[in-house]
Amino acid sequence: MLIDLFPPTVLHALDIAGIFVFAISGALLAVRKNFDVFGIMVLAGATATGGGLIRDLIIGAVPPAAFTDLGYLVTPVVAAVLVMFLHPEVERINRAVGVFDAAGLGLFCVVGTTKAFEYGLGLPFAAVLGVVTAAGGGVVRDVLANEVPSLLRWDREIYAVPAIVGASMCALLIQADALNPVTSALSAATAFVLRLCAIRYGWRAPRAWHRRSATAEEP
Amino acid sequence: MLIDLFPPTVLHALDIAGIFVFAISGALLAVRKNFDVFGIMVLAGATATGGGLIRDLIIGAVPPAAFTDLGYLVTPVVAAVLVMFLHPEVERINRAVGVFDAAGLGLFCVVGTTKAFEYGLGLPFAAVLGVVTAAGGGVVRDVLANEVPSLLRWDREIYAVPAIVGASMCALLIQADALNPVTSALSAATAFVLRLCAIRYGWRAPRAWHRRSATAEEP
Amino acid sequence: MLIDLFPPTVLHALDIAGIFVFAISGALLAVRKNFDVFGIMVLAGATATGGGLIRDLIIGAVPPAAFTDLGYLVTPVVAAVLVMFLHPEVERINRAVGVFDAAGLGLFCVVGTTKAFEYGLGLPFAAVLGVVTAAGGGVVRDVLANEVPSLLRWDREIYAVPAIVGASMCALLIQADALNPVTSALSAATAFVLRLCAIRYGWRAPRAWHRRSATAEEP
Numbered sequence: 001m002l003i004d005l006f007p008p009t010v011l012h013a014l015d016i017a018g019i020f021v022f023a024i025s026g027a028l029l030a031v032r033k034n035f036d037v038f039g040i041m042v043l044a045g046a047t048a049t050g051g052g053l054i055r056d057l058i059i060g061a062v063p064p065a066a067f068t069d070l071g072y073l074v075t076p077v078v079a080a081v082l083v084m085f086l087h088p089e090v091e092r093i094n095r096a097v098g099v100f101d102a103a104g105l106g107l108f109c110v111v112g113t114t115k116a117f118e119y120g121l122g123l124p125f126a127a128v129l130g131v132v133t134a135a136g137g138g139v140v141r142d143v144l145a146n147e148v149p150s151l152l153r154w155d156r157e158i159y160a161v162p163a164i165v166g167a168s169m170c171a172l173l174i175q176a177d178a179l180n181p182v183t184s185a186l187s188a189a190t191a192f193v194l195r196l197c198a199i200r201y202g203w204r205a206p207r208a209w210h211r212r213s214a215t216a217e218e219p
Numbered sequence: 220m221l222i223d224l225f226p227p228t229v230l231h232a233l234d235i236a237g238i239f240v241f242a243i244s245g246a247l248l249a250v251r252k253n254f255d256v257f258g259i260m261v262l263a264g265a266t267a268t269g270g271g272l273i274r275d276l277i278i279g280a281v282p283p284a285a286f287t288d289l290g291y292l293v294t295p296v297v298a299a300v301l302v303m304f305l306h307p308e309v310e311r312i313n314r315a316v317g318v319f320d321a322a323g324l325g326l327f328c329v330v331g332t333t334k335a336f337e338y339g340l341g342l343p344f345a346a347v348l349g350v351v352t353a354a355g356g357g358v359v360r361d362v363l364a365n366e367v368p369s370l371l372r373w374d375r376e377i378y379a380v381p382a383i384v385g386a387s388m389c390a391l392l393i394q395a396d397a398l399n400p401v402t403s404a405l406s407a408a409t410a411f412v413l414r415l416c417a418i419r420y421g422w423r424a425p426r427a428w429h430r431r432s433a434t435a436e437e438p
Numbered sequence: 439m440l441i442d443l444f445p446p447t448v449l450h451a452l453d454i455a456g457i458f459v460f461a462i463s464g465a466l467l468a469v470r471k472n473f474d475v476f477g478i479m480v481l482a483g484a485t486a487t488g489g490g491l492i493r494d495l496i497i498g499a500v501p502p503a504a505f506t507d508l509g510y511l512v513t514p515v516v517a518a519v520l521v522m523f524l525h526p527e528v529e530r531i532n533r534a535v536g537v538f539d540a541a542g543l544g545l546f547c548v549v550g551t552t553k554a555f556e557y558g559l560g561l562p563f564a565a566v567l568g569v570v571t572a573a574g575g576g577v578v579r580d581v582l583a584n585e586v587p588s589l590l591r592w593d594r595e596i597y598a599v600p601a602i603v604g605a606s607m608c609a610l611l612i613q614a615d616a617l618n619p620v621t622s623a624l625s626a627a628t629a630f631v632l633r634l635c636a637i638r639y640g641w642r643a644p645r646a647w648h649r650r651s652a653t654a655e656e657p
Contacts, residue, residue, distance in 0.1 A: 038599065143581060144577070144590070
């Protein structure tokens with residue numbers, strides 16, 4: 001569906017760009033964790049392809065896209081090598097990385113929702129898999145690096161909400177039979193802008209009430 | 220098979236009840252870890268559906284049950300919202316939560332074993348997947364929350380043993396062609412009672428011998 | 439393919455030997471982490487079968503080999519029981535365990551590459567899955583035990599490189615239509631010897647440059 005909405009080359013280029021920025025975020029964490037060159041590559045690759053891989057296993061699209069397109073293999077390696085040599089520079093343009101990551105988030109939540117729907121899943125589940133596509137790689141990254149997933153933490157700017165909004169918009173548009181290049185781009189753009197605002201204004205989601213109960217561990 | 224043994228509505232109601240209590244345990248850990256509202260929902264959902272999801276991927280039942288039945292999506296969200304607002308109250312009835320969790324353990328080890336057998340797995344492997352169905356969600360929960368899985372720890376009451384006993388009973392009954400509503404309920408009840416006893420009397424499984432060797436890290 | 443190159447019984451015996459030594463490494467970590475007997479078995483089984491399981495899910499070989507052959511179920515249990523009672527002795531022959539583990543690494547990277555190619559994956563991806571087969575179990579082990587995967591860490595002897603070399607040799611031989619019992623054994627042996635040298639001479643892979651940047655956490 002989405003595949004028909006845009007020229008394949010445009011979509012593929014966007015896809016690879018998303019893979020690239022997600023790989024950068026994995027590689028940067030790997031450098032901070034003092035991993036070696038192969039650890040950097042593994043974490044870059046797992047971050048970049050993890051979300052789509054989980055989606056493809058769940059919808060039964062095997063072998064997953066990550067194992068059929070050489071771009072998914074080469075791009076994380078390039079990102080890893082780049083970060084390995086230039087990580088102080090990459091950290092310095094951290095804001096730019098955040099912008100591209102937000103773009104990847106927007107793109108992937110729409111692509112993931114559409115692909116899951118094409119494979120026959122109900123729209124609520126397609127939207128969930130859109131969120132998994134966009135945010136799953138970051139969770140895989142943090143689990144592999146033995147960190148608490150930043151997606152789940154209260155003290156991080158919201159990441160799930162933009163993905164949920166973008167994926168839900170896309171699902172509602174499919175429901176209304178109104179998904180076209182403009183509206184799907186609009187869904188992705190909404191998620192993108194929401195994430196940018198979250199970073200810019202430090203938006204956080206609420207925690208549980210009554211945090212002073214005996215069971216709460218203050219950070 | 221089990222699907223034919225009981226009226227579908229009864230089985231479905233039990234299933235959703237199991238999902239609910241597993242989701243509660245995920246949400247409680249998320250609150251303790253100081254996650255935000257979406258972190259609480261994600262951990263509730265992953266705990267509730269993780270075991271069945273792994274089973275379905277392994278037996279090739281795609282899309283997995285968790286992605287075809289809206290109850291699996293809505294129930295963890297309800298559990299997460301409930302815990303978010305009422306977690307001190309939920310903690311206070313922790314014993315009741317433990318009882319329901321034990322019921323979920325009993326139910327899921329039988330359901331999981333039966334489903335895996337229906338998909339053509341050998342009985343020993345079906346029993347293993349019954350244990351995965353019952354105990355896998357808790358492992359997913361602990362891995363996502365960056366904790367040592369409580370399933371594996373020595374200083375926790377046994378959780379694996381009741382699941383292994385229930386799943387093995389169920390597999391032996393299938394082998395003897397004697398699985399019917401009564402005997403399958405009996406398998407689930409055995410796992411349930413064993414787990415309750417484990418909590419009540421603090422049963423633990425043995426550790427490795429010679430724990431004073433140089434390689435042992437005392438807790 | 440490889441399945442035709444060697445007598446099935448020889449290949450199966452090698453396979454089970456590889457499963458056994460990987461299970462030993464999982465069980466040893468479980469003892470160090472103070473897990474109970476079922477925790478030891480779970481970690482032994484997950485380490486032994488994790489890499490092949492991930493490969494089989496990705497190539498769509500369901501149910502995975504680990505759930506069709508009783509040897510994959512019994513061998514980790516035997517390894518776990520052995521380590522449970524004899525872990526000081528097993529630790530003392532740690533060097534021998536390292537040699538067998540290197541043999542498993544060599545065998546599994548070739549078997550994994552070949553199986554993935556048989557299931558229709560492109561050669562670069564088949565090689566990646568060969569590495570996943572050889573090294574994935576160790577990553578699963580470390581994630582379950584809540585440790586930073588030793589595969590990724592800089593302060594460990596290289597493990598990925600021997601697997602990458604072995605899997606790539608195997609893929610190139612398939613490309614050149616020159617895979618036969620001798621050349622596939624040679625690929626496995628190359629990975630094996632490289633890993634032994636890495637242990638013997640403490641070979642490590644490089645880390646990121648400029649480790650003194652503000653973002654680097656010294657270990």
